[in-house]
Each structure stands twice: as C-alpha cells, then as structure tokens.
Amino acid sequence: MTLPAAAIDEWYPVAMAPDRPLRPDQETTLLGERVRVLLDGQEPRVEANDGRNLPVIVRHGHVWTSLGAPKHDLFAIPEGEQPGRRLVECGAIRVRCSPLRAVENFLDIAHFPFVHTDILGSEPHTEVNRYEVRIREEVDEVWATKVTFYQPQAAKSAQGGITTEYMYRVPHPTCSVLYKTCPPRPGEWDIITLFVQPLEEDLCQVWPWMALFDDQTPQADLIQFQQMIFLQDRSILENQIPRLLPLDPGMEMPTRADLTSVAYRRWLKKRGYHYGAQLVAA
Amino acid sequence: MASVCGTLEVAVWRSASGRVAAWVDRCPHRGMRLSHGFVRGEMLSCIYHGWRFDGAGRCRKIPAHPDLDPPETIRTQSLACLDAQGVIWIASEAPAVAPPDLGNVVPLRSLTFEAGIDAVAAMTGEVPDRSLLRLDAHGPVPPLVLLLQALGPGRSAVHALAAPTGTGALVAASRALEDFRRRTEAQGIAA
Numbered sequence: 001m002t003l004p005a006a007a008i009d010e011w012y013p014v015a016m017a018p019d020r021p022l023r024p025d026q027e028t029t030l031l032g033e034r035v036r037v038l039l040d041g042q043e044p045r046v047e048a049n050d051g052r053n054l055p056v057i058v059r060h061g062h063v064w065t066s067l068g069a070p071k072h073d074l075f076a077i078p079e080g081e082q083p084g085r086r087l088v089e090c091g092a093i094r095v096r097c098s099p100l101r102a103v104e105n106f107l108d109i110a111h112f113p114f115v116h117t118d119i120l121g122s123e124p125h126t127e128v129n130r131y132e133v134r135i136r137e138e139v140d141e142v143w144a145t146k147v148t149f150y151q152p153q154a155a156k157s158a159q160g161g162i163t164t165e166y167m168y169r170v171p172h173p174t175c176s177v178l179y180k181t182c183p184p185r186p187g188e189w190d191i192i193t194l195f196v197q198p199l200e201e202d203l204c205q206v207w208p209w210m211a212l213f214d215d216q217t218p219q220a221d222l223i224q225f226q227q228m229i230f231l232q233d234r235s236i237l238e239n240q241i242p243r244l245l246p247l248d249p250g251m252e253m254p255t256r257a258d259l260t261s262v263a264y265r266r267w268l269k270k271r272g273y274h275y276g277a278q279l280v281a282a
Numbered sequence: 283m284a285s286v287c288g289t290l291e292v293a294v295w296r297s298a299s300g301r302v303a304a305w306v307d308r309c310p311h312r313g314m315r316l317s318h319g320f321v322r323g324e325m326l327s328c329i330y331h332g333w334r335f336d337g338a339g340r341c342r343k344i345p346a347h348p349d350l351d352p353p354e355t356i357r358t359q360s361l362a363c364l365d366a367q368g369v370i371w372i373a374s375e376a377p378a379v380a381p382p383d384l385g386n387v388v389p390l391r392s393l394t395f396e397a398g399i400d401a402v403a404a405m406t407g408e409v410p411d412r413s414l415l416r417l418d419a420h421g422p423v424p425p426l427v428l429l430l431q432a433l434g435p436g437r438s439a440v441h442a443l444a445a446p447t448g449t450g451a452l453v454a455a456s457r458a459l460e461d462f463r464r465r466t467e468a469q470g471i472a473a
C-alpha cells in the first residue's frame with residue numbers, strides 16, 4: 001500500500017522518553033511498517049525495516065519518529081514547561097480501532113456519564129452546553145473552547161463534584177491536548193494529552209501524557225486513574241462500526257454536542273489525512 | 283444481545299413489557315454497537331452517549347440535549363422481528379410467510395457450535411441447507427426440534443426445543459445436546 005505524504009511526513013510517538021525505563025531494543029509498528037527503537041548510550045535511535053535511520057525528536061515525555069521527511073517541527077506545548085508541573089507518562093494502551101476514532105473519542109464529552117459513570121460524568125448531568133469551535137488557520141489547528149461539564153470526580157485530586165472547564169486543541173492528526181480546570185490551583189490548567197501511534201489503519205497505540213499541578217497524589221495512582229479511563233474508552237472504541245472513521249457526512253449523525261468532532265473530520269479531510277479514515281468515494 | 287442475520291450484525295432486545303425488536307447493531311450517531319446498550323422500560327439506550335430509542339427504532343432522547351425533541355429522521359435500521367412459539371425470529375425484510383409450526387414443544391436451550399450449519403445438519407443425518415431439524419426420542423431424551431442459525435462460515439447457533447416432559451428428561455436432553463456439540467466440533471477438527 002502506498003501511503004499518502006500527509007501520513008508519511010508526520011511525527012509519531014513510538015516509545016516513552018529514555019529517562020523512563022526503556023528496553024534497549026524495542027520493536028514496534030508504524031503505519032504498517034516495522035521499526036526498531038534503539039539506545040545509543042542515552043540517545044534514542046529509530047531504525048526502519050530496511051536499516052535506514054529515521055529522524056528522531058524526544059519531546060513531551062516520548063520518542064517521536066517519522067517514516068518520511070516532515071517539513072514541520074513537532075508541535076510545542078508551551079504551558080507544559082511551566083515550573084511546578086508533574087510530568088506523567090502513562091505507558092501505552094493498544095486499541096483495535098482507527099487512530100482517528102481514538103482522537104475523536106478524546107474530543108467528546110457527551111459520553112462521560114455513560115462510559116465514565118460517576119467519575120467524569122453522571123446522570124442526570126448529561127447536558128452539553130454550547131461551546132466554541134474553530135479551525136485556527138494561522139496555526140492550522142482545531143480548537144474547542146469554553147467547554148463545560150459537571151463531573152463527580154474530575155481528577156484524582158478532585159474532592160467531590162465540580163463543573164469543569166475544558167479546552168481542546170488538535171495540533172496534529174493523531175494527537176490532542178486537553179487543558180482542564182485544575183482543582184488544587186484555580187486559574188491554572190492541567191494538561192492531559194493523547195498521543196496516538198498508528199500501527200495500522202484499524203489498530204493503534206495510545207500514549208497518554210499529563211503535565212499536572214498535583215504534588216500530593218502518588219505517581220502510581222495518577223497512572224492508574226488514566227489507565228482506568230482509557231480502558232473504559234477502549235470498550236467503546238473496539239465496538240464502533242465501521243472501524244475506520246467516516247470523513248464524509250451521511251454515515252453518522254452529529255448533534256451540536258459534536259461540533260469538535262465535526263471540525264476535526266473536516267480538518268482531516270482538508271489536510272488529505274485519510275490514514276484510518278473511510279471516504280465514501282473509496 | 284448480539285446476533286446475526288445472514289451477513290448483518292444485529293442487536294436483539296426485549297423491553298420491560300416484553301416487546302422484542304431487532305436492529306442493525308449500530309447506533310446512527312457514532313456507530314457504536316447497540317447490543318452493548320441497556321434497556322430502560324420500553325427504550326433501548328446506546329452505551330456510548332445514552333441516545334434512547336423506542337421499540338420502533340425512533341430516537342426519543344439525546345441526553346446531551348435534554349430539551350431537544352429528536353427529529354423523526356434519527357432512527358435505527360430495523361429488521362422484521364417476531365416472538366412466537368418461544369422463539370425470537372428475525373428477517374432482514376418481513377417475509378410473506380409465518381415461521382414454521384414447530385408442533386408441541388417448549389424452549390430448551392440455545393448453544394453456540396464452532397461448526398457451520400451444514401456440518402451440524404450432516405451430523406444428524408439430515409441433508410445440508412435445512413435449518414429446522416426434528417429428532418426422534420432416543421432413550422430418556424424426548425423428541426427435539428433444532429433450529430439452526432448461521433453465525434458465520436464455521437459458527438452456528440442451535441436453538442433447541444423439546445416435547446413437554448419431566449425435568450429429568452429435559453436435563454438428559456440438555457446433556458445430549460452438549461454431547462452432540464462435542465461430536466460435531468470434533469468432526470470439524472478431524473476433517
């Protein structure tokens with residue numbers, strides 16, 4: 001299969017950064033091709049199946065690579081650099097779904113009461129208030145702002161229910177950054193990201209990463225909380241039909257609560273990013 | 283529950299009042315399998331976003347928009363579904379004929395076989411392509427009716443009904459079915 005440039009010339013996460021335990025020679029898959037993550041001393045190196053060295057960036061707690069030659073840098077998360085943040089890598093969760101479905105689910109809040117019951121949402125607090133979505137042309141990113149939702153336990157550090165405010169940013173076809181009300185530090189945002197490694201069109205590996213203001217909760221509890229949330233999501237993601245994300249309208253029916261998903265699909269289509277997508281014409 | 287009708291994956295459910303319905307196993311909103319949903323009263327709710335559908339498959343409630351009366355066009359894709367003689371029957375389009383008369387039998391149990399329906403029929407000595415088999419009484423086992431449902435190329439569901447009889451005979455029939463399944467699946471492995 002010949003992959004389109006939009007998918008090839010892009011950065012993807014393939015491992016946690018080497019300050020975390022990394023097996024010295026790790027095989028993985030990227031866009032259907034086998035790649036190896038190696039360590040040259042402290043420096044990670046990524047090798048393609050044919051032995052050629054692939055470009056590497058170590059950023060946001062992960063090792064990123066590309067099968068092609070990206071003309072752009074990997075996106076930045078400036079707020080993640082603020083002093084006092086806990087940086088938490090959560091490992092990988094493999095999901096039998098399109099990488100794009102995994103991102104779209106991350107952008108969705110309406111499922112909280114039903115999939116993350118009594119944690120990120122609960123009945124009867126199911127209403128999704130109006131929020132704002134736009135494609136910021138100057139940076140070519142999708143942004144959703146003023147997203148609010150009532151949550152029984154918004155974070156590991158939350159005591160009781162609060163109305164949480166969210167901002168979603170999609171700077172990359174398979175990555176999203178979530179800015180979320182920070183219970184112990186009002187006025188600041190906690191950062192939770194979803195970095196998705198496309199293994200195949202309908203198989204992916206999700207690398208959640210967090211940059212939090214929380215110096216109380218043990219690391220293991222923070223990771224366990226995220227893993228619980230993503231495992232609940234996996235029970236949905238592996239049972240959507242079709243597995244690929246339909247980019248053309250008609251196959252699925254959005255409402256006002258899905259404006260972020262609508263913008264995300266439109267943005268993917270405009271960029272010609274079809275890996276993991278289903279097009280009517282195809 | 284999840285079922286299959288030919289090549290269609292289907293969600294079959296029964297409401298609190300006992301009404302049955304069968305739909306293509308896909309929520310019109312984001313494609314989630316409706317067979318993972320939950321029944322509340324006369325409605326089936328999708329597990330993903332809680333969209334609620336009535337027995338006719340029409341969307342009645344979208345929890346993200348509690349005040350919205352969902353437009354009539356939002357509906358599931360319905361199959362013909364009938365509850366008769368202790369069996370739920372489904373068809374992708376409503377057939378002109380009623381299901382066959384099974385005679386004086388009561389539902390016994392449904393089993394999944396790792397074997398296609400032709401292989402199951404052949405084991406009983408029946409010609410393949412028959413989905414309704416009648417087995418004579420055999421020792422303590424009463425006469426049985428087997429309804430064969432193809433779940434895939436090498437999988438089938440066998441819905442068994444038995445002539446009304448005592449509990450002991452029904453237990454014997456159930457054991458005999460399990461034995462029949464073992465032999466049928468072993469035949470497949472041998473072949």
